[in-house]
Amino acid sequence: MSDPRAASIAERRRAVLAQLADVEQQLTELRRMREREHDDDEHDPDGVSLSSEWSRLEGLRQTQMDALASVDEAAARLARGQGATCSVCGGPIAPERLEARPDATTCIGCAR
Numbered sequence: 001m002s003d004p005r006a007a008s009i010a011e012r013r014r015a016v017l018a019q020l021a022d023v024e025q026q027l028t029e030l031r032r033m034r035e036r037e038h039d040d041d042e043h044d045p046d047g048v049s050l051s052s053e054w055s056r057l058e059g060l061r062q063t064q065m066d067a068l069a070s071v072d073e074a075a076a077r078l079a080r081g082q083g084a085t086c087s088v089c090g091g092p093i094a095p096e097r098l099e100a101r102p103d104a105t106t107c108i109g110c111a112r
């Protein structure tokens, strides 16, 4: 645990997991609301259609899943000693970039 990047990746992983849990909870609540709505067949009193909220949350969930995957990939690459090497071109990833985004797996050039 001497590598500060391993620590910041672990920290980012915790943050992503927390956000993912939050989205999952909102999806669960929405699912319940949907069931209720189905029961009495009333319009949504908040004026926001449940299905658009649903797709927003699904999109959010997908974003967090992707973030989790890239955090895991970065952790695996770090464990293999490839943490500072671009996964696309094999070149070095700038230290400033790794500081800003500890889970980056590509150099700035390839990220574009």
Ligand SMILES: [Zn+2]
Pocket: 086, 087, 088, 089, 090, 091, 106, 107, 108, 109, 110, 111
């Ligand atoms: Zn590259």
